[in-house]
Amino acid sequence: MHNLSLLSAAEKNRIELDKQAAYAVWQLKNGKAGPEVFLNQAQSISDDDERAFYEKAVEKYKNQMGIV
Structure with a gap:
């Protein structure tokens, strides 16, 4: 188990971007929603860098959810 409050602001932001990608x-x-x-x-x-991270996360979740 990890204490997320101990993460740096940049790491917390990446977690948020990953969640936004999954939700999108x-x-x-x-x-x-549409594309x-x-x-x-x-x-x-x-x-x-954050935009690239978000776009990579979108691709990861598209693959996981079977969206081409």
Whole structure:
């Protein structure tokens, strides 16, 4: 078990980005949003490394949820 409060701000942000990616893929899979949800979220991320992390997480969850 990990104490998430001990993580750095950057690590906490990556966890949040991963959760946002999972939720966006879930929305697409369940017809709650269209593919623009990924573009809109990615455009709101100003840091290039964080945006790349989000996009990689989206691909991970698409694969896990069987979305091509």
